[in-house]
Amino acid sequence: LGGIRRLAVALACCAACVVVISACGSSTSSTSSSGSTSSTAGKATAPGKIAAPAGDAAALKLVPAALKDDYFGVSTFAKVGPNPYADWTPPKPPWKFCLSAGYLKNSFRQEELKSQYASVAKLQAEGLAKGGLTVLDSNGDVNLQGSQINQLVAKGCNVIMALPVGPTGYCSAVDNARDHNVLFFTVNASSDCKNAVGSAENSYTLLRDGANWLAQQMGGKGTLVMMEGLRGSAINAARMEAAKAVFDSYPDIKVQGTIDGEYTPTVAKTAALKYLATHPGKIDAVFDSGAMATAAAQAFKQTGRPAPKQNNFAADCSWLAYWKENNLTSSSYAEGPRATDSEAYHLAVRMLKGDKPALNTFVYPLPLVNNDNLDQWYKPDMTVDSGCFAEPSNGREVADSYWAPMFDKGS
Amino acid sequence: VLTVVVFLVGGQVIDGFTDISNVRSLLVIASLLGIASVGQTLAVLVGGIDLSIPALMGFANVMSVELYGRGWSFAIVIVVLLASAGLVGAASGLSSKALGAHPLIITLAVASIVTGAVLAYTQGGEATQSLPSWIGAAVSPAGHTGPLAVPGVVVAWAVISVVLVALQRGTVFGRHLYATGANPTAASLALVRTTRVWVVCFALSAVFAAIGGILLGGLSGGASNEAGDPYLFLTISAVVVGGTSLLGGRGGYGRTIGGVLLLTVLTTLLVGVGVDDEGQKMLLGGLIVVVVAIYGREASVRNQI
Numbered sequence: 217l218g219g220i221r222r223l224a225v226a227l228a229c230c231a232a233c234v235v236v237i238s239a240c241g242s243s244t245s246s247t248s249s250s251g252s253t254s255s256t257a258g259k260a261t262a263p264g265k266i267a268a269p270a271g272d273a274a275a276l277k278l279v280p281a282a283l284k285d286d287y288f289g290v291s292t293f294a295k296v297g298p299n300p301y302a303d304w305t306p307p308k309p310p311w312k313f314c315l316s317a318g319y320l321k322n323s324f325r326q327e328e329l330k331s332q333y334a335s336v337a338k339l340q341a342e343g344l345a346k347g348g349l350t351v352l353d354s355n356g357d358v359n360l361q362g363s364q365i366n367q368l369v370a371k372g373c374n375v376i377m378a379l380p381v382g383p384t385g386y387c388s389a390v391d392n393a394r395d396h397n398v399l400f401f402t403v404n405a406s407s408d409c410k411n412a413v414g415s416a417e418n419s420y421t422l423l424r425d426g427a428n429w430l431a432q433q434m435g436g437k438g439t440l441v442m443m444e445g446l447r448g449s450a451i452n453a454a455r456m457e458a459a460k461a462v463f464d465s466y467p468d469i470k471v472q473g474t475i476d477g478e479y480t481p482t483v484a485k486t487a488a489l490k491y492l493a494t495h496p497g498k499i500d501a502v503f504d505s506g507a508m509a510t511a512a513a514q515a516f517k518q519t520g521r522p523a524p525k526q527n528n529f530a531a532d533c534s535w536l537a538y539w540k541e542n543n544l545t546s547s548s549y550a551e552g553p554r555a556t557d558s559e560a561y562h563l564a565v566r567m568l569k570g571d572k573p574a575l576n577t578f579v580y581p582l583p584l585v586n587n588d589n590l591d592q593w594y595k596p597d598m599t600v601d602s603g604c605f606a607e608p609s610n611g612r613e614v615a616d617s618y619w620a621p622m623f624d625k626g627s
Numbered sequence: 628v629l630t631v632v633v634f635l636v637g638g639q640v641i642d643g644f645t646d647i648s649n650v651r652s653l654l655v656i657a658s659l660l661g662i663a664s665v666g667q668t669l670a671v672l673v674g675g676i677d678l679s680i681p682a683l684m685g686f687a688n689v690m691s692v693e694l695y696g697r698g699w700s701f702a703i704v705i706v707v708l709l710a711s712a713g714l715v716g717a718a719s720g721l722s723s724k725a726l727g728a729h730p731l732i733i734t735l736a737v738a739s740i741v742t743g744a745v746l747a748y749t750q751g752g753e754a755t756q757s758l759p760s761w762i763g764a765a766v767s768p769a770g771h772t773g774p775l776a777v778p779g780v781v782v783a784w785a786v787i788s789v790v791l792v793a794l795q796r797g798t799v800f801g802r803h804l805y806a807t808g809a810n811p812t813a814a815s816l817a818l819v820r821t822t823r824v825w826v827v828c829f830a831l832s833a834v835f836a837a838i839g840g841i842l843l844g845g846l847s848g849g850a851s852n853e854a855g856d857p858y859l860f861l862t863i864s865a866v867v868v869g870g871t872s873l874l875g876g877r878g879g880y881g882r883t884i885g886g887v888l889l890l891t892v893l894t895t896l897l898v899g900v901g902v903d904d905e906g907q908k909m910l911l912g913g914l915i916v917v918v919v920a921i922y923g924r925e926a927s928v929r930n931q932i
Contacts, residue, residue, distance in 0.1 A: 320746070321742055321743075321852060322851065322852055323749075323851065323852065326746055326749075447903075447904060473901065476903070476904040480853055480856070481846075481847040481854075482688075482843045482846050482847050482851070482854045483854075483856075483857055484847065485846050485847035486656055486846070486857075487898070489652040489655070489768065490652075490656065490894065490895040490898045490899075492649075492652065493643075493644065493649035493652045493653060493895055493898075493899070494637075494641045494643075494644060494649075494895060494898050494899025494900075495899070496642055496643035496646070511847040514767075514847055517769075518652075518767040518768045518770075519648055519649075519652055519768055519769070520648055600757060601692050601758055601844065601850055602850075603689070603692070603850040603851055
């Protein structure tokens with residue numbers, strides 16, 4: 217009798233679950249299938265043309281005129297303000313470089329770490345750095361990262377390069393660094409701390425342009441799904457907001473739904489298989505917000521679905537190999553981890569040499585990879601199983617001249 | 628029964644949900660989870676838990692691509708990785724039992740060591756070679772096993788399941804497993820070598836995690852240290868939803884199979900009706916609470932004797 221009672225209770229629970237799920241699902245799916253978005257971007261003036269996000273007006277006032285286009289959408293992923301080191305007197309070289317890392321346990325971050333070691337070694341050979349790179353990793357703990365920043369200040373670091381856990385939560389430690397004349401510089405991430413400066417790729421415009429490219433490949437009509445990264449992160453929000461705003465501007469493009477891939481190929485593949493199993497209709501295109509294009513393509517192929525049109529973001533080696541092997545038409549932006557950190561070191565060294573930027577946030581575009589230049593980026597040892605990312609051949613994301621309007625000494 | 632109910636509901640709610648091509652996709656996803664859940668089931672049966680499964684999956688995922696890319700024979704790669712994982716798992720079981728420390732702490736520490744070691748060895752895991760094509764075919768929903776239109780991983784999971792259930796029910800080791808989980812003190816007095824049981828269980832857990840990691844290497848491009856991360860919550864959920872007691876000594880892999888199938892079908896149904904990732908997590912959390920409320924209120928076997 218006990219067993220029967222348990223089974224009855226379990227079945228009742230399951231039935232209740234299914235009712236709740238169906239109710240939740242019908243409302244959710246109707247929202248996603250309508251293609252509507254909660255984007256703060258203004259109304260589209262024409263397909264592909266989207267107005268600046270609401271917060272941009274104030275942020276762009278501070279940006280040098282020559283860089284305003286490159287800072288479009290900056291308010292979605294950074295808090296732009298004046299340079300907090302405007303009255304700073306940099307220490308004399310050689311400088312002690314330190315790294316406060318929020319997380320180092322993936323291949324992208326390990327490549328960044330190697331890039332930082334190489335940058336410091338090069339500076340040391342030039343007599344501009346001393347004592348190698350000191351690294352502390354908080355393993356995702358924001359409170360520990362704050363404590364470690366204080367430790368690095370106490371160790372006599374002149375510069376703290378940071379891969380922060382998040383935009384805030386360690387600001388008192390950054391203030392302490394500033395009080396001790398230490399430059400605090402975040403790498404490929406913005407910080408809300410008033411005494412932090414940092415660099416970041418423009419996630420908004422890059423994904424806006426990627427979405428526009430895909431919409432044009434679709435001929436401005438059809439159904440697409442979006443591969444989403446890590447929900448809850450500011451970068452993911454900026455990327456998705458930009459892309460949704462673009463797709464909304466095309467009246468005949470319907471965003472059928474999103475697939476949560478968490479920027480991890482195996483997660484993305486599993487999620488894509490589940491999505492395809494429950495969405496039998498035609499899907500014309502798949503929008504990738506970060507290194508999940510191969511997973512999506514494989515899911516379509518292995519379930520016998522027609523290959524969708526696809527963009528890619530990050531130019532991961534896996535997609536470049538798939539793109540090449542299958543002779544596709546695609547587009548991507550190269551977010552090389554080594555070049556990302558080289559860019560940050562270039563900027564930090566300029567500040568240490570006394571060059572003063574106008575802002576606290578350095579925003580830059582990424583190199584475009586398309587069918588015209590794919591052979592310059594693809595390497596024969598890249599395969600669909602590769603875990604690496606394509607790097608610009610000169611090791612930098614932008615030329616020195618790009619930053620001329622930002623600094624008081626120009627180029 | 629619940630799996631069948633949810634599956635049939637899915638067939639009514641979602642067009643094409645019960646199509647054979649979709650069933651193959653679901654079975655591939657379930658097989659990967661099922662293989663990863665073998666170890667969690669064994670660890671829970673003896674009264675422990677294994678938090679190192681994701682790290683060992685990441686280890687095998689990255690190192691299989693890395694070593695094969697360096698020109699190693701794939702057979703040797705598999706042997707080396709499974710042996711290494713087995714040793715790591717055995718060390719977890721031994722240290723946990725010998726030190727009297729809860730395996731939750733020991734396996735968490737081991738996970739950190741394994742992840743760090745992989746990163747140190749690979750210098751970031753920038754592996755650039757493909758695994759043999761048969762691995763990809765084995766985990767492809769379009770894959771075949773001989774003339775059968777069934778992916779190889781599904782067949783492998785079926786074989787593993789049969790062997791494991793037979794091991795639990797029909798062997799001396801199986802009886803020792805339950806005796807150790809039910810009451811380790813009583814089991815010792817009955818001359819069961821409980822330490823050896825723990826060591827074997829945690830070693831097997833690590834080996835099956837490594838198998839799962841290698842298979843994930845064929846699932847999609849981009850070997851990653853984090854490939855196994857989703858499997859921590861999922862393996863524990865599969866064991867709990869299946870009805871194996873977290874107190875040890877009761878349940879088994881047969882129940883975990885039910886949990887795996889239910890979770891796979893249910894999460895796919897949720898995707899189909901538009902429930903996002905956060906919603907899925909909340910509903911799965913709720914399901915676990917419900918299941919524990921049904922199954923988990925009974926006293927441990929050791930307190931019933």
